Amino acid sequence: MSAAMNAPWIARQTSDLLAQRGHAWLLQGPSGLGQYELALALASAWLCEKPTVQGACGDCPSCHAIAVRTHADLAVLMPETVMIDLGWPLSEKAQDDIDKKTRKPSKEIRVDAMRDAVEFSQRTDARGRGKAVLVFPAERMNTITANALLKTLEEPPGDVRFVLATEASHTLLPTIRSRCLAHTMKWPEADEALAWLTEQGLQGPEASALLRSAGGRPTDVLRQTEAGLSPAWWAALPKAMRQGDARHLADLSPAQAIDALQKLCHDLLLRQLGAAPRFFEGAQLPDSKASTAVLTDWFKRLMQSARTAEHPFNAGLMLEALTSDAQQTLLSKG
Numbered sequence: 001m002s003a004a005m006n007a008p009w010i011a012r013q014t015s016d017l018l019a020q021r022g023h024a025w026l027l028q029g030p031s032g033l034g035q036y037e038l039a040l041a042l043a044s045a046w047l048c049e050k051p052t053v054q055g056a057c058g059d060c061p062s063c064h065a066i067a068v069r070t071h072a073d074l075a076v077l078m079p080e081t082v083m084i085d086l087g088w089p090l091s092e093k094a095q096d097d098i099d100k101k102t103r104k105p106s107k108e109i110r111v112d113a114m115r116d117a118v119e120f121s122q123r124t125d126a127r128g129r130g131k132a133v134l135v136f137p138a139e140r141m142n143t144i145t146a147n148a149l150l151k152t153l154e155e156p157p158g159d160v161r162f163v164l165a166t167e168a169s170h171t172l173l174p175t176i177r178s179r180c181l182a183h184t185m186k187w188p189e190a191d192e193a194l195a196w197l198t199e200q201g202l203q204g205p206e207a208s209a210l211l212r213s214a215g216g217r218p219t220d221v222l223r224q225t226e227a228g229l230s231p232a233w234w235a236a237l238p239k240a241m242r243q244g245d246a247r248h249l250a251d252l253s254p255a256q257a258i259d260a261l262q263k264l265c266h267d268l269l270l271r272q273l274g275a276a277p278r279f280f281e282g283a284q285l286p287d288s289k290a291s292t293a294v295l296t297d298w299f300k301r302l303m304q305s306a307r308t309a310e311h312p313f314n315a316g317l318m319l320e321a322l323t324s325d326a327q328q329t330l331l332s333k334g
């Protein structure tokens with residue numbers, strides 16, 4: 001079971017939502033607050049054999065089946081890249097295609113997967129507790145998959161419940177939004193996120209530096225530490241970019257590098273406006289005369305790169321190009 005499912009702010013939201021008995025939930029709000037974990041906590045509670053008002057017991061055969069990612073009554077609809085990251089098994093056919101390099105793991109929720117889920121919701125449940133469909137991130141559905149889901153949401157066949165999680169609910173079909181009860185993710189209390197990160201094995205000062213670099217989003221911090229981003233690494237990033245040192249990004253995926261550079265750009269823009277930086281300490285930011293217009297253009301280029309970053313043609317080349325672009329921006333005189 002994911003550690004964040006038991007985090008206090010997730011636990012509070014789990015029991016709040018369970019008390020409301022919706023059959024389809026849409027969890028929305030910024031990423032990194034535990035959307036996926038809350039979605040999984042809800043689905044686990046629905047399927048649990050001994051649920052309490054707090055949620056799933058964590059100990060029954062159903063909870064165990066979810067912990068090992070093989071529950072016959074839970075369908076998980078995610079892009080294959082996300083399933084791989086979160087440890088969910090792909091369908092046999094999909095795994096076979098990817099092993100044989102017929103195609104790359106999909107970044108969208110595939111039509112095949114949606115067809116399987118529609119079929120799943122029409123079957124009788126295996127364990128007598130109904131069924132659950134979890135969709136994450138829901139904005140990765142294309143029009144075809146979204147319409148297939150909509151049909152199932154409109155005429156739920158029997159005892160099936162849905163939980164969708166998204167950081168971009170405005171991009172979903174309005175008809176999907178209107179079929180779901182919406183819940184906006186709550187931020188943890190100030191000390192709560194730090195205390196929880198310390199429980200996950202981070203040292204106090206380290207946890208607080210990382211929480212800052214993640215913009216206060218605790219589940220993003222865990223992802224960062226898993227990726228090997230230490231506070232010292234983070235503190236040295238701006239100056240390394242000013243020096244054009246691409247080795248500083250070497251352990252990152254292009255997507256992670258772009259995320260880090262966007263945060264740097266964001267803080268430089270704040271400094272231009274005379275505001276306090278959000279992700280870095282002021283002293284960590286490099287000297288730079290880059291104007292607001294130059295920084296804004298850089299941000300746009302980073303957003304563009306983000307679209308191709310998940311599986312770039314050549315990750316090493318991409319990191320070098322990102323570094324060189326960052327350096328040129330920082331050294332810009334106007």
Ligand SMILES: [Zn+2]
Pocket residue numbers: 048049050051056057058059060061062063
């Ligand atoms: Zn249970």
